Amino acid sequence: MRDTVTGLISTYDITGRYLDRDAIDSLKVYFGSGNDRVKAAAYISANASSLVKATGAALYERVPELLRPGGNSYTTRRYAACLRDLDYYLRYSSYALVAGNCDVLTERVLNGLRETYNSLEVPVGPTVIAIQIMKDVLKEELTTQGIDDTSFVDVPFDHLTRELGEVSV
């Protein structure tokens, strides 16, 4: 698992180089947004269940057939599994936000996920929609919390959807 700093150090150490201008620039960006990253993580921790609920509600409004017989969220067990997955995406994204690096998502979340979803017939398209909804809900909340530039929030959520596959519904 890596963060921005350990990632840079290992890249430069492999080739025995001092940190150059590119490295210094990315460190500046990382530390410059550091306060906002911590604020975002604190907001997520304090509001995780309402963020997950809001995301689920918007997903089922947009793809109502998920809840109908034959839909993948039909039955309480599967509905709960879906919201639990959303909670995983949120929690691990909060780690990635603090790290400024998506390694933790690749290692802990995405590894084998597509295969699991395929074998259980969990549809990837609506999952991608849900993750994007979650990103938007979170960014809106963070803006009202006084974070002016929330673009750093895109990174982990976009990483998740890109890696999970851009399947359209």
Ligand SMILES: CCC1=C(C)/C(=C/C2=NC(=C\c3[nH]c(/C=C4\NC(=O)[C@H](C)[C@H]4CC)c(C)c3CCC(=O)O)/C(CCC(=O)O)=C2C)NC1=O
């Ligand atoms: C921390 C990393 C981690 C992840 C990401 C994870 C995901 C994950 N989601 C699963 C199931 C599931 N995932 C969903 C999700 C959905 N269904 C829908 O209709 C929606 C599109 C979507 C929610 C957005 C559902 C319904 C199941 C249960 C499927 C079944 O058993 O039939 C399963 C199968 C085992 C289980 O049910 O617990 C795994 C492993 N597990 C992990 O340990």
